[in-house]
Amino acid sequence: MIDLKLILQNPEEVEKKLSLRRETYDLSGIQELAKKRSQLQVQGDQLRSERNRLSKEVGNLMRQGKKDEAGTIKSEAAKIPARLEELEKEQTQVEAGLREQLLRIPNLPDASVPVGTSEADNRVERVIGNPRSFDFKVKDHVELGELLGIIDFEAAARIAGARFSLLKGDGSRLERALINFMLDLHTGEHGYTEILPPFMGSAETFTASGHLPKFEQDLFKVEPFGFYLAPTAEVPLTNMYRGQILAEEDLPKKLCAYTPCFRSEAGSYGKDVRGLIRLHLFDKVELYKFTRPEQSFAELESLVKDAGKVLDLLGLPFRVVSLCTADLGFASAKTYDLEVWLPGQNAYREISSCSNCTDFQARRASIRFKKAGSKGTELVHTLNGSGLAVGRTMVAILENFQEEDGTVKLPEVLWKYMGKKEIKVKG
RNA sequence: GGAGGAGUGGCCGAGUGGUCUAAGGCGGCGGUCUUGAAAACCGUUGGGCGGAAGCCCCGUAGGUUCGAAUCCUAUCUCCUCCGCCA
Numbered sequence: 001m002i003d004l005k006l007i008l009q010n011p012e013e014v015e016k017k018l019s020l021r022r023e024t025y026d027l028s029g030i031q032e033l034a035k036k037r038s039q040l041q042v043q044g045d046q047l048r049s050e051r052n053r054l055s056k057e058v059g060n061l062m063r064q065g066k067k068d069e070a071g072t073i074k075s076e077a078a079k080i081p082a083r084l085e086e087l088e089k090e091q092t093q094v095e096a097g098l099r100e101q102l103l104r105i106p107n108l109p110d111a112s113v114p115v116g117t118s119e120a121d122n123r124v125e126r127v128i129g130n131p132r133s134f135d136f137k138v139k140d141h142v143e144l145g146e147l148l149g150i151i152d153f154e155a156a157a158r159i160a161g162a163r164f165s166l167l168k169g170d171g172s173r174l175e176r177a178l179i180n181f182m183l184d185l186h187t188g189e190h191g192y193t194e195i196l197p198p199f200m201g202s203a204e205t206f207t208a209s210g211h212l213p214k215f216e217q218d219l220f221k222v223e224p225f226g227f228y229l230a231p232t233a234e235v236p237l238t239n240m241y242r243g244q245i246l247a248e249e250d251l252p253k254k255l256c257a258y259t260p261c262f263r264s265e266a267g268s269y270g271k272d273v274r275g276l277i278r279l280h281l282f283d284k285v286e287l288y289k290f291t292r293p294e295q296s297f298a299e300l301e302s303l304v305k306d307a308g309k310v311l312d313l314l315g316l317p318f319r320v321v322s323l324c325t326a327d328l329g330f331a332s333a334k335t336y337d338l339e340v341w342l343p344g345q346n347a348y349r350e351i352s353s354c355s356n357c358t359d360f361q362a363r364r365a366s367i368r369f370k371k372a373g374s375k376g377t378e379l380v381h382t383l384n385g386s387g388l389a390v391g392r393t394m395v396a397i398l399e400n401f402q403e404e405d406g407t408v409k410l411p412e413v414l415w416k417y418m419g420k421k422e423i424k425v426k427g
Numbered sequence: 428g429g430a431g432g433a434g435u436g437g438c439c440g441a442g443u444g445g446u447c448u449a450a451g452g453c454g455g456c457g458g459u460c461u462u463g464a465a466a467a468c469c470g471u472u473g474g475g476c477g478g479a480a481g482c483c484c485c486g487u488a489g490g491u492u493c494g495a496a497u498c499c500u501a502u503c504u505c506c507u508c509c510g511c512c513a
Contacts, residue, residue: 038476038477041476041477041482041483042477042481042482044482044483045476045477045480045481045482045483046481046482048481048482048483049480049481049482051493051494052448052481052482052494054493054494055445055492055493055494056445056447056494057493058445058493058494059445059446059493059494060445060446062445063445063446070493073493074493074494075493076493077493077494078492078493079493080493081492081493245437245473245474247437368474370437376474377474
C-alpha cells in the first residue's frame with residue numbers, strides 16, 4: 001500500500017506518478033471514503049467518551065452505595081450503545097471499502113526510474129562480458145538436453161502436462177549444484193542468512209506481499225485449504241516478520257532462500273512454450289533485505305551486484321537493465337533486471353529481477369523498526385531479487401558452453417559440486 | 428482424529444465485571460554515586476488514529492452489560508497425552 005496520507009495531502013502528485021505506469025487510477029473514491037471515515041471516527045469517539053464517563057460515574061456511585069442515582073445515570077447511558085453500534089457498523093463498512101481500493105493501487109515509481117510506455121523503453125545500464133562467437137551452428141538447450149539425456153519434457157508432460165520439466169542424471173545434479181553454489185556464495189561471501197521457508201501461505205500472507213487481491217489469477221490455489229503456492233520466496237520472506245517491530249541495529253537484515261516457485265502463467269499461452277524458460281514450477285534462489293528507509297536504494301545497488309556475481313563466477317555474459325515506469329512490477333518503486341545472453345535465442349533474457357519495494361510491502365505487512373534515540377516506530381523498506389532463477393541459469397550454461405558435438409564444458413566453480421568438468425554426449 | 432491446557436506491553440508474568448484502560452520483574456534509556464565500570468539507588472520506558480482533547484488495541488471475530496483482559500459463542504495458534512503417520 002502507498003501511504004493514505006500522501007493521497008490525501010497531495011492527490012495530484014500521486015495521480016501523476018501513478019499515470020507513469022500503464023494503467024490510470026482514480027483516487028477520488030479513496031479521498032471520499034477517507035473523509036467519511038474520519039467523520040465517523042470523530043462521532044464515535046465522542047459517543048465512546050461520553051459512555052466511558054457515565055460508566056465511571058456509575059461505578060463510583062455504586063461504591064458509595066448510592067443505588068438510585070446510579071440507576072438514573074445507568075438508564076441515560078443505556079441509550080448510547082445502540083447509536084454507537086450503528087456508527088461502528090458504518091465505519092467498518094467504509095474502512096473495508098477504503099482498504100479494498102488502497103490494496104489495488106501499485107507502488108509509486110522512484111524519480112530515478114526511466115519514464116516509458118513499454119519494455120522497449122527499459123534502459124540498459126551496463127553490459128558485462130562478451131557473447132562467445134561460435135564457428136558451428138549452435139543448438140538450443142532443448143536440443144542439448146535431449147542429446148545429453150538430462151531433460152525429458154515428454155515424461156514431464158505425462159506426469160503433469162505442459163510447462164513442466166523433468167531432469168535426470170547430470171541434469172538434476174546440475175540443478176542441485178547450482179542451488180548449492182548460489183546459496184554457498186550468498187551466505188559465505190555476501191553475508192546473507194539462509195532460510196528454508198514454507199512454499200505456500202495464507203491469503204493474508206499473499207496480501208501483504210502484494211500478490212493479492214489483484215493477481216490471484218497468476219497463483220495456484222490449494223483447495224479446499226485456502227493456501228496459495230508461492231510464486232517466489234519473496235512472499236514467505238516478506239511475511240517472516242509480519243506485524244513485528246525490528247531493532248534498528250539488526251538492519252539491514254539480509255536473507256536468502258532456495259524455494260521452488262509456482263506460477264499459473266495465465267495469459268502467457270504461446271509464449272516461450274519450448275524448453276525451460278517459462279514453467280509452472282521452477283527453482284529459484286532469492287535474495288531479500290529489510291532495510292532502513294535511507295539505505296534502501298544503496299542496498300538495491302549492492303543486491304544487483306550480489307546477483308551479478310553469480311553470473312560473473314559462472315562466466316556468463318549479461319547486462320543490467322533498469323525497467324521503465326510501464327514495466328515496473330506492482331509492489332516495486334525501482335527494478336533492475338539482469339539479462340543473460342542465450343546463444344540459442346540470440347538474445348538477452350531475464351534471469352534475475354531486483355526490486356526496491358520501499359515501504360509498500362512493509363505497510364501492508366506492518367513491519368516496522370524502532371528508531372534509536374527517537375520515540376515511535378517507522379516502516380522498514382523491503383527489497384528482493386533473484387540470485388538467480390536456477391532453470392534459466394541451466395539454460396544459459398548449456399547454451400553458452402556447448403561444443404560442436406553437444407558436449408557442455410562446465411564452469412570451474414561448479415566442478416566440485418558436479419564431480420566432473422563436463423557433461424558429455426553419450427557415445 | 429480423541430482428551431486436556433494455554434494465548435496479556437520487547438521478554439517474563441499478575442490480574443475472574445467498576446478504585447487509571449494492566450501490579451511486579453527483566454531488558455532498554457536517563458540520572459545519583461564512582462578515577463572509570465559494576466553493584467546499589469532514583470526516574471523513565473508499548474502500538475495505532477488525531478493539531479489537541481480524546482478514542483482504540485490484553486491471539487482474532489462476534490455476543491452479554493451502563494461498563495469486559497475478566498462472562499458467553501465461534502475461530503486461529505501453541506503445548507501435553509493418546510491414536511495414526513514420512
